[in-house]
Amino acid sequence: MPDVHVPRIGDDDETTAASKAAETGAEAVTARSPTSWHPKGLVRIVLELVLISTGVFLGLLGEQWRESARDHDRADASLRNFGNEIAANRESVLQVVDYHAQLRKSLESYLESDEPKTMRTLTTNTSFKGVRLITFEHTAWDLAVATGSLAHIDSGLAYAISKAYTSQDALQSEGRALTQASLGGASFSHQNFGGTITALLAYLGDANEAEPRLIAMYDDLLKKLGAPRTRGPGESAPAR
Numbered sequence: 001m002p003d004v005h006v007p008r009i010g011d012d013d014e015t016t017a018a019s020k021a022a023e024t025g026a027e028a029v030t031a032r033s034p035t036s037w038h039p040k041g042l043v044r045i046v047l048e049l050v051l052i053s054t055g056v057f058l059g060l061l062g063e064q065w066r067e068s069a070r071d072h073d074r075a076d077a078s079l080r081n082f083g084n085e086i087a088a089n090r091e092s093v094l095q096v097v098d099y100h101a102q103l104r105k106s107l108e109s110y111l112e113s114d115e116p117k118t119m120r121t122l123t124t125n126t127s128f129k130g131v132r133l134i135t136f137e138h139t140a141w142d143l144a145v146a147t148g149s150l151a152h153i154d155s156g157l158a159y160a161i162s163k164a165y166t167s168q169d170a171l172q173s174e175g176r177a178l179t180q181a182s183l184g185g186a187s188f189s190h191q192n193f194g195g196t197i198t199a200l201l202a203y204l205g206d207a208n209e210a211e212p213r214l215i216a217m218y219d220d221l222l223k224k225l226g227a228p229r230t231r232g233p234g235e236s237a238p239a240r
Helices: 009-032 039-112 119-125 139-147 155-181 185-189 194-225
Strands: none
Touching (some): 039 119, 039 155, 039 194, 155 194
């Protein structure tokens, strides 16, 4: 009897299914492969990167602008403070400049006279009514240095302000040294204090030079700052 071949249908179906699954997996891998990205996808990615970079740049630019605005506001506030303080210091100098000039002449004559150098003769024969040292205001300068606003003020104007403050500090330091060295209680307790008068004359000599110079500096600064100023003794009103 001849052999009868019976096909194994189940085995063929399994083989076919496995082949199709393998082909499907390969297609999926191929679809996920970066080399198969569409050009439109690349353009979209590049565009998103550009937008992100632009946003970051604009954010930094905005922050820089805000910081610049804050620096400008601090500088404006410092200039207003300088105007007020310089006007006040100018007024303080005006109150004593003529007295110091007159006192110096009076003390020079007194020191050359034969009068005994005592407190009684000093007050009787001279115009001495105290030394009247100037106490300059310094807050605007200290605040400008602390906040760093000087760096945002015009360099020429900042230099002129610094020069005026340096000059007034020098005069105030000299007055303080005079007070400590010569005008203590011991100096005035002596019956003869010609040495104290000599030291006072040395200070007044420097003051007579420094005070008019300071007033000129203040006038120039107030003009640049647009701040008002008071008129000193003998000054006429400005022409309109």
